[in-house]
Amino acid sequence: MNPRILAPMLLLALAAPVAADVIHEERSLYRDITVEQNGPRRCLIFNVHRGDRNQTCIDLNEPERLVFSYTRMSFAGLLLTPEPESILIAGLGGGSIPMTFGDLFPEARIDVIEIDPAVVSVAREFFLFEESENMRVHVNDARVFIKRAVLAGRQYDYIMLDAFTGDYIPEHLLTREFLEEVKQILSPGGVLVANTFSTSRLYDHESVTYQRVWNEFYNFKLPTSGNRIIITRSGALPPRGDLGGVARRLAERLDPYGVPLLEYPARMSTRVDWDMSRRVLTDQYSPGNLLRD
Amino acid sequence: MAEAANHSPLPRPVVATVAFVSGFCIMTVEMLGARIMAPYFGGSVSVWGSIITVFMLALALGYLVGGRLSMRNPNALVFASFYVSAALFSLPIILFADQIMRPIFLTVEDIRYGALLASIVMFSVPTTLLGMISPYSVRLLVESEEHSGQMAGLLFFVSTIGSAAGTLGTSFYFVLWWELNLILWGAVSALLIAAAIILLAGYQRGSLYLPMRGHES
Numbered sequence: 001m002n003p004r005i006l007a008p009m010l011l012l013a014l015a016a017p018v019a020a021d022v023i024h025e026e027r028s029l030y031r032d033i034t035v036e037q038n039g040p041r042r043c044l045i046f047n048v049h050r051g052d053r054n055q056t057c058i059d060l061n062e063p064e065r066l067v068f069s070y071t072r073m074s075f076a077g078l079l080l081t082p083e084p085e086s087i088l089i090a091g092l093g094g095g096s097i098p099m100t101f102g103d104l105f106p107e108a109r110i111d112v113i114e115i116d117p118a119v120v121s122v123a124r125e126f127f128l129f130e131e132s133e134n135m136r137v138h139v140n141d142a143r144v145f146i147k148r149a150v151l152a153g154r155q156y157d158y159i160m161l162d163a164f165t166g167d168y169i170p171e172h173l174l175t176r177e178f179l180e181e182v183k184q185i186l187s188p189g190g191v192l193v194a195n196t197f198s199t200s201r202l203y204d205h206e207s208v209t210y211q212r213v214w215n216e217f218y219n220f221k222l223p224t225s226g227n228r229i230i231i232t233r234s235g236a237l238p239p240r241g242d243l244g245g246v247a248r249r250l251a252e253r254l255d256p257y258g259v260p261l262l263e264y265p266a267r268m269s270t271r272v273d274w275d276m277s278r279r280v281l282t283d284q285y286s287p288g289n290l291l292r293d
Numbered sequence: 294m295a296e297a298a299n300h301s302p303l304p305r306p307v308v309a310t311v312a313f314v315s316g317f318c319i320m321t322v323e324m325l326g327a328r329i330m331a332p333y334f335g336g337s338v339s340v341w342g343s344i345i346t347v348f349m350l351a352l353a354l355g356y357l358v359g360g361r362l363s364m365r366n367p368n369a370l371v372f373a374s375f376y377v378s379a380a381l382f383s384l385p386i387i388l389f390a391d392q393i394m395r396p397i398f399l400t401v402e403d404i405r406y407g408a409l410l411a412s413i414v415m416f417s418v419p420t421t422l423l424g425m426i427s428p429y430s431v432r433l434l435v436e437s438e439e440h441s442g443q444m445a446g447l448l449f450f451v452s453t454i455g456s457a458a459g460t461l462g463t464s465f466y467f468v469l470w471w472e473l474n475l476i477l478w479g480a481v482s483a484l485l486i487a488a489a490i491i492l493l494a495g496y497q498r499g500s501l502y503l504p505m506r507g508h509e510s
Contacts, residue, residue, distance in 0.1 A: 029338045115337055141335025144404055151399070172331035283332045284472035290465070 024126060028118030031168075035126045041067070042126060044094040056094025056127065063128055064103065065258040069225035070195060071096055072259045076220055077158055077193035078250055079243045079264065080233050084108055084157035086187070088149075090142035090173070091162035092119055095129030100257050101158075102135050110135040111156075113145045115163075115170075143172050146181050155187040161194040169288040174206060177283045179213040183234065191233045198228035201291045206230075207274035209281045218268040231268065240265060301434055302369050307494040308430050309451045311376070311487040315426045316455030317462075318480045322383065323348050324463040325473055326416060329386065333394040334408040343409035344416070351417045355424020362425065363432035369495025372429055376488035379422035380481045386415050387477045427452060 020038035027033070034045040043057040057067040066072045074097050078084075085108050089098050092114035101110055114120050117139045123129035131137055138145055142163050149155075159182060163173055172178060186192055192214075196206050198221060210217055210230055217232035218240075243265035251261045279285060301308075326344040327336070334340050362371065385393065394411050401407035427448065434444040467476045 115335070141337050141404070143332060144335040147333070147398070170336045171328070172336055175332075177332060282472075283328075284474060285468075286328070287469045290469045 024122065026118055026122070028116050030116045030118075033118055033122055035122060044122065044127065056096055058094060058096060058127055064100070064256055066096055066100065069222055070227040070229070072257070073220060073222060073225065073227065073229045073264075074160055074162065074193055074195065075100070075254060075257075075259050075261070076218075076229060076264045076268065077160070077191040077231055078254075079246045079261070079268075080231065080238060081157055081189060081191040082246055082250055084190070086156045087111070087158040087160070088146075088156040088185070089113070089160045089162065090145075091160075091164070092123055092129075092137060093162065094127035095123040096127070097160060097162065098135060099129060102132060103257075104253065106134070108134060108157075111145075112137045113140055113142045113163075115139070115141050142170070143178060143181075146178075146185060149185045150181055155185050155190065157187050157190040159186055159190065159192045161192070164195065164197070169202075169292065171281075171286040171288040172283070174202075174209065174281045174288050175283050175286050176209055176213055176280055179209065183213060186234045188234060191231065194230040196228050196230055197292065198226055201278070202288060203228065204275040204278040205281050205288075205291055207272075208276060208278045211272075211276075212280050216270055218270060219273070220264070220268045222267055237270070240268060240270075243268065301436060302367065302498055303372070303433055303491065303494050304498070305434055307490060308434055309447065311491055312426065312430050312448050312452040313455035313458075314483050314487040315376070315379075315423050316452035317459035318379075318484055319348070319352075319420065319423050320456040320459035321463045321467070321476065321480045322386070322416065322419070324460055325468075325476060326412065328468070328473055329390055329415070330394065330408055330411055333398045334404050334411065337404070339405040340408045343405065343412045346409070347412040347416050348420050351420035352424035355421040355426075356428055358421070359425030360428035360432075363429045367429065367432045369491050369498070372426075372433060373488040373491040373495070375422055375425050375429065376484045376491065379419045379426075380484035380488070382419040382422060383477065383481050383484070386419075387474050387481070390415065 020036040020043070022034060023037050023042075024035035025033070031046045036043045036045060040059050040061045041057055042060060044055045046055050056071070059065055059067060084101075084105060087098075087101050087105070087108050087110045089101070089110070089112045092098070092112050095112075098110055098112045101108065112135065114137055120137050120139060142161075161173070161182070163170055182192060194210070197203055207219075210232070214232045216237050217230050218237065220229040220231055221227075244262075247261045247265055254261050281288070323344060326348075327341055330340050330344070359375070393414050397407050397411045397414070401410060430448050431441070431445045434448065435441045463476065467479075471479075
């Protein structure tokens with residue numbers, strides 16, 4: 001064989017990672033669920049055959065440390081609302097976000113919405129997820145749960161939208177009408193943190209839609225993550241200059257989870273970097289799955 | 294040959310075309326059903342389940358009723374009235390969807406039965422009417438026992454191709470280009486245009502209410 005081809009091939013072979021063991025596989029109504037273990041790291045993967053990235057990973061030696069950049073970024077909302085007493089999380093995944101909130105704020109009421117009962121049992125069995133008196137998982141569609149919360153007049157100080165698996169996008173959770181319902185259950189001074197798409201046409205459409213409902217939001221991106229986090233709250237945003245002080249106060253508390261809060265304020269921006277001429281997503285027009293490429 | 298063609302109140306290409314339109318519209322509305330209901334009942338599998346169940350039951354009922362109606366004097370006027378009434382009974386989906394779904398959402402706690410009830414209220418009547426078209430259109434084209442199977446085959450073929458086109462067009466393109474209600478208005482218009490074509494073609498054949506000459510007479 002030609003040595004000019006052989007040498008890079010050898011390199012590739014040597015650099016190949018150790019194969020992870022699949023410790024659990026199941027097909028739920030909504031997706032294929034795979035749990036892989038590689039050394040101490042255990043990962044939850046949705047639709048592995050289509051090359052999806054890991055949904056959640058934990059390190060069994062340090063289970064409290066958040067492995068993914070976007071998971072850590074979810075806590076940036078604390079810069080706006082440092083002491084939430086009630087928290088709503090749409091999308092369970094492996095449960096590391098709600099577990100961290102439960103650790104940080106043991107007195108807070110935490111409601112988690114997850115549409116897929118199989119994800120709930122996998123999180124319990126493989127990812128150390130545990131419900132408690134204050135933390136409950138509701139197997140339901142986020143839109144339905146939030147509509148019922150509006151009717152009941154329930155409000156939350158911290159709302160986290162993380163219901164996107166990367167494979168199929170729930171289009172009814174991207175619309176202006178949905179965000180208006182979310183706004184109604186956000187308490188005065190409460191914060192909304194939404195994990196959204198950072199690439200594709202959907203970035204523009206989502207940005208325009210959030211702008212329509214909230215006027216202004218912090219756009220939070222890190223070079224280490226393919227995600228874009230939208231952070232906003234009811235009422236005016238605090239000036240970015242104020243966030244540094246909050247970050248310094250909270251940094252130590254978040255350190256055990258690996259959240260580098262001090263780095264975050266500099267990465268949060270209100271600058272418009274999307275195409276403002278895109279259509280707002282509504283219940284009448286929401287082709288999210290067709291806009292992703 | 295010209296004598297044989299006169300047995301039918303409508304030309305074969307006309308019946309085939311409007312059968313295509315009805316198949317197209319059935320699937321367009323069905324594909325949009327899940328989107329119409331998602332704001333109230335979410336995107337769970339049970340929402341799709343209730344929509345498909347209602348469409349299947351309504352079509353089944355429509356086949357039965359349409360077949361029964363085809364036994365007495367099949368004619369263009371009755372045939373066109375299926376299209377007009379399906380169009381009219383589709384209007385509440387466009388005009389009153391929120392007014393229909395909100396009280397159901399408020400009163401039915403279990404989202405599965407809420408979705409099922411909302412599907413029944415919105416989709417069962419227009420879908421039953423569209424289901425009546427299939428057996429009736431077969432009767433309009435059948436002139437003799439020996440080619441009844443062939444005519445049924447032809448009509449199942451065009452209406453199912455229409456359904457495939459409606460499914461693909463709606464899910465790939467229409468939702469990307471237009472708002473839901475605009476697509477539904479398009480389906481309503483297509484049904485009304487089909488009715489107009491039937492009336493026009495029936496009129497040209499002589500009488501809209503022409504009694505069909507059976508082959509035994």
